[in-house]
Amino acid sequence: MKKFLIVGLGNIGAEYVNTRHNIGFKILDHLARTESLSFQTVRLGDLAEYKFKGRTYLLLKPNTYMNLSGKAVQYWLEKEKIPLENLLVITDDLNLPFGSIRIRTKGSDGGHNGLKNIQQILNTQEYARFRFGISDTFKKGQQVNYVLGEWSDEENQLLPERLQLGAEIVRSFGTAGISNTMTTFNGK
Incomplete structure (x- = not known):
């Protein structure tokens, strides 16, 4: 069975739950809720296993705080013997309009400390x-203050549809591959 590591970036703690910086956690929480999955606290994070169309998705929310996410990513890639091409990291992006999607196979950290740490560690x-x-x-x-701030009322109204789209992207990554996922979802 093909395995994928899906990492949602965020910060642990109640004060961060509804912040913009925690969109990675929020998308994985949405997917887990809609599929009746539960997260277990494990080494370096919370993990849920999702089986879909002959694939196993390990949904990881690192508990290392954003700036040290690479340690958790590396640990779970190695522990589960998941190849790098089966890793998808979900993160917030200040350079994109609210709710817009950009999926890439590689790239710079764009000033994002979570991505910066993952790139350093990997x-x-x-x-x-x-x-x-x-x-x-x-x-x-x-x-x-903005990235660690909570969503506006307008954003909160639009979030459910965007979270559902995020869950579809995760499923597509494992079943259709990165190229097809990029073609289908980029710019949506």
Whole structure:
């Protein structure tokens, strides 16, 4: 059975649950809820196993805090013997309008500390990432407060449909492959 590691980036703790920076956790939580999965606390994170169309998806929410996510990613790739091409990292992106999707097979960290740490630990930029736009509608010097801030009322109304789309992207990554997933979902 083919295995995939799907890593949602975020920060642990109740104060971060509904923040923009935790969209990776939020998408995995949505998928787990709709498929009646439960997360178990394991080494370096919370993990849920999802079986779909002959594939096993390990859904990982690292508990290392955003800036140290690479340690958890490396551990679970090695422990489960998952090849790098079967890794998908879900993260927020300030450079994209709210809710927009950008899926890539590789790339820079774009200033994102979670991606930066993953790239340092794995020693490569060659892994798939799914960036979820959170927009950049903050005043100069307010970036940290913005990404660690909660969603606006308008964003909260639009989130359920975007979370469902996120779950579809995760499924597609394992069943249709990265190229088809990019073609189908980029720009949606």
